Amino acid sequence: xxxxxxxxxxxxxxxxxxxxxxxxxxxxxxxxxxxxxxxxxxxxxxxxxxxxxxxxxxxxxxxxxxxxxxxxxxxxxxxxxxxxxxxxxxxxxxxxxxxxxxxxxxxxxxxxxxxxxxxxxxxxxxxxxxxxxxxxxxxxxxxxxxxxxxxxxxxxxxxxxxxxxxxxxxxxxxxxxxxxxxxxxxxxxxxxxxxxxxxxxxxxxxxxxxxxxxxxxxxxxxxxxxxxxxxxxxxxxxxxxxxxxxxxxxxxxxxx
Amino acid sequence: xxxxxxxxxxxxxxxxxxxxxxxxxxxxxxxxxxxxxxxxxxxxxxxxxxxxxxxxxxxxxxxxxxxxxxxxxxxxxxxxxxxxxxxxxxxxxxxxxxxxxxxxxxxxxxxxxxxx
Numbered sequence: 001x002x003x004x005x006x007x008x009x010x011x012x013x014x015x016x017x018x019x020x021x022x023x024x025x026x027x028x029x030x031x032x033x034x035x036x037x038x039x040x041x042x043x044x045x046x047x048x049x050x051x052x053x054x055x056x057x058x059x060x061x062x063x064x065x066x067x068x069x070x071x072x073x074x075x076x077x078x079x080x081x082x083x084x085x086x087x088x089x090x091x092x093x094x095x096x097x098x099x100x101x102x103x104x105x106x107x108x109x110x111x112x113x114x115x116x117x118x119x120x121x122x123x124x125x126x127x128x129x130x131x132x133x134x135x136x137x138x139x140x141x142x143x144x145x146x147x148x149x150x151x152x153x154x155x156x157x158x159x160x161x162x163x164x165x166x167x168x169x170x171x172x173x174x175x176x177x178x179x180x181x182x183x184x185x186x187x188x189x190x191x192x193x194x195x196x197x198x199x200x201x202x203x204x205x206x207x208x209x210x211x212x213x214x215x216x217x218x219x220x221x222x223x224x225x226x227x228x229x230x231x232x233x234x235x236x237x238x239x240x241x242x243x244x245x246x247x248x249x250x251x252x253x254x255x256x
Numbered sequence: 257x258x259x260x261x262x263x264x265x266x267x268x269x270x271x272x273x274x275x276x277x278x279x280x281x282x283x284x285x286x287x288x289x290x291x292x293x294x295x296x297x298x299x300x301x302x303x304x305x306x307x308x309x310x311x312x313x314x315x316x317x318x319x320x321x322x323x324x325x326x327x328x329x330x331x332x333x334x335x336x337x338x339x340x341x342x343x344x345x346x347x348x349x350x351x352x353x354x355x356x357x358x359x360x361x362x363x364x365x366x367x368x369x370x371x372x
Contacts, residue, residue: 027317031333032325065367072363079356082349086313096316127348129340188321191328206324214316236368 027124027139028187030132037190041137045118048145052115059112063243070112073104077113078120081143082130085221087214096214098222099143102151102176103229106169107244110152117144142183151176151226155246165234165247166227173226177219181210 033041059066080100087094105113118140124130131139154175158168182203189203210216234241241247322332334340339348 028321029317029332030335032330034330068363068366072360075356075359084315093313094316094319095313126337127339128352129335129338129345132335188324191330209320
């Protein structure tokens, strides 16, 4: 109990001090994407958001605690994805933010996680000068779709490999962060098409720069945070993980 | 009798939610929507005080995404609702942090600490 309070106090303290130097990270800013890609990414993202709404409606009937869980994780994804963390990497001092979609994908399911990310990104685009309205579809694709599904499948694969709950969460968080930035690199790499550049080369270059600067360190931090959150939920209320199908049977001890 | 009380409670909770949302809108919207307009009307010189300038602790959105977008001929432009002016961004980030923290704390308590 005391430990949980301390962890929350640290998170809020970091949030408070970081708000003075509000900065940005993976979000693609207004005006970067040309109209054809704006429409394409919106067309790709919207079906996932629609399915997410359907899943929320269905699951809230099956599990009473599901809506509060959506609220908690929605707020967490919102705060995580506009929470600049100072990182000292190869290029010196930089800041970047985690995504939180790995955690929400594991606990809510990938489709609901896309919905939660879409809402967070919309609020950030409207009020925090963070991302953009025309680039919302692109940001939902990278952070919502790629981040959520990669994190979810990484968790499932880690479970199949019989890794402990912490390491399953760690991989989910880390992989979702990596794939989010891979998505951003792909979206930027696509800009060279028709301008004589190589898409693969541009994508690889941007992704490499992301990893070498701040994101390489930050994806490990995100993995650790997700791992600890899953262990916390398991210790505090294992029934939630059982209901969500993340733990097969609560009579079997889960290796943490 | 119990049903009647439960309906009353639900109504009271709904009223509280409406008041809370109205409060947030009142606090958040006017500065966001009218800040730029008022500065222009009063002729106050706008100090270039954005966080987009590159330096120590620059966000990688500026140092990587912005740089590559510019290289590929699609430089970023100002958002439609530009809150990145002076302390306005600090204000909206603080409000967002407080509201986000409140929602998280409220639901964490409900899920993990309240008895069923």
